[in-house]
Amino acid sequence: MSTQKTYLVLSALGEDQPGIVNRLSRVILEHGCSIEDSRMTVLGDDFAAILLVQGKWNTLAKIENLLPELQRQLGLTIISKRTGERKQVGNKIPYIVDVVAMDHPGIVNNLASFFAERDINIEDMSTNTYPAPHTGTPMFSVHMTIGIPADTHIATLREEFMDYCDGLNLDAVLEPFKGEFA
Structure with a gap:
């Protein structure tokens, strides 16, 4: 059985409003995934986030399928990309x-x-x-x-x-x- 983790990088950008982090993190949790790394901030009037989400390939697929609706609900532009574990390059x-x-x-x-x-x-x-x-x-x-x-x-x-x-x-x-x- 493979122990390689599967990841999804989410990039979200849109007008700042209370509750964005709550909603994004809840969707990830409800689908059996976790946020392994993230950067979130407010730049100007906009909220910006990059999240590294870890989960099984099928749970990540469910999150990917939800993104259009999540974009509409939160007024965000969300881009996703599958990625793998970071490889250590050199010492x-x-x-x-x-x-x-x-x-x-x-x-x-x-x-x-x-x-x-x-x-x-x-x-x-x-x-x-x-x-x-x-x-x-x-x-x-x-x-x-x-x-x-x-x-x-x-x-x-x-x-x-x-x-x-x-x-x-x-x-x-x-x-x-x-x-x-x-």
Whole structure:
């Protein structure tokens, strides 16, 4: 008997309203499935969610069949895609990156370019804008989890990264991840 899990990725987007998470999670639970991983937030006036739902292939099919009705009821656009278990690619060391700067275009692209050029995968990322206390200056923050190849010399990478961020006037931290890493 196969022990491979079956997954469905759901992406939902629509006008924010109370009860969306309750309704989505209830449908998943009622069909014998579970949410293994998710990101949910309000962006502007809209609710956005990405959920990794785990279940038997037939229970996932039932959820897929319900999606048009669920979209209509909740006023959401929902996209689904079957996926498998994440495969571990190489030996990666998890690190956290936190960056804060005055808001300006290109911060995410600059950081992504720095890591891509070094074959470092961005595993998770969130960004936020906010007014600085007292001055109201628009600020931008980035928090990411990255997977650094095990053969990378961390001290050299940290020095290159800090120099890179200094050149862009970004206040940055690169430190080991202290939790569970996918």
